[in-house]
Amino acid sequence: MVVKTFWQEPDRTQLETRLTAVDGDRVQVDDTIFFAFSGGQESDRGSIAARPVLLAENHGREIVYTLQSTAGLKVGDRVTMRIDGARRRRLMRLHFAAELVLELVYQSHSQVKKTGAHIAADKARIDFQWAGNIAGIFPELQARVDQIIADDRTITCDFSDRAGERRFWKIDGFAEVPCGGTHVKSTGEIGALRFKRKNPGRGLERIEIYLDD
Ligand SMILES: [Zn+2]
Numbered sequence: 001m002v003v004k005t006f007w008q009e010p011d012r013t014q015l016e017t018r019l020t021a022v023d024g025d026r027v028q029v030d031d032t033i034f035f036a037f038s039g040g041q042e043s044d045r046g047s048i049a050a051r052p053v054l055l056a057e058n059h060g061r062e063i064v065y066t067l068q069s070t071a072g073l074k075v076g077d078r079v080t081m082r083i084d085g086a087r088r089r090r091l092m093r094l095h096f097a098a099e100l101v102l103e104l105v106y107q108s109h110s111q112v113k114k115t116g117a118h119i120a121a122d123k124a125r126i127d128f129q130w131a132g133n134i135a136g137i138f139p140e141l142q143a144r145v146d147q148i149i150a151d152d153r154t155i156t157c158d159f160s161d162r163a164g165e166r167r168f169w170k171i172d173g174f175a176e177v178p179c180g181g182t183h184v185k186s187t188g189e190i191g192a193l194r195f196k197r198k199n200p201g202r203g204l205e206r207i208e209i210y211l212d213d
Pocket residue numbers: 095096099169179180181182183
């Protein structure tokens with residue numbers, strides 16, 4: 001199974017790895033820093049052996065990368081993998097911001113139902129079944145998020161089940177939260193945030209989260 005070095009070293013942007021499969025335009029490697037879309041967090045962008053990765057997909061616990069071309073590549077080749085580090089940082093900051101917002105909404109509204117979420121490099125969004133205007137909770141939500149970011153609390157990440165590759169994160173004041181994404185090391189790394197409300201449908205409310213750099 002591929003070693004997911006993006007969990008242990010989320011800031012790493014270059015890795016020497018080895019091809020374990022080459023099938024048409026698709027390859028697999030024995031070790032990777034290139035995250036594949038899951039849990040609403042978009043895939044990284046980057047290259048393998050200097051060829052752009054067009055698609056990264058989880059197949060069970062393996063990750064399959066579709067390259068622009070695999071001409072000249074064969075199983076066993078040592079190759080360099082690179083990812084867009086600036087984009088990864090924004091994804092990690094917005095990903096954790098969204099997780100924090102979700103946990104805080106659950107803490108104050110235990111019956112609320114999340115209907116969707118997406119983490120892109122420019123913004124994150126979370127959708128809820130919600131009666132009324134969700135912007136009503138923004139002042140308190142903003143104050144609590146800002147405080148946790150100012151506290152710069154350590155974010156602990158580890159396996160809850162190593163064989164099954166199930167992971168969690170934890171910060172002081174919160175229960176363990178299951179998540180297989182990539183995470184910043186402390187809440188201070190998130191930086192300043194701002195929220196925007198959208199109404200994507202009847203009875204649905206959306207919180208959009210932007211980095212306020
Ligand atoms: Zn996460």
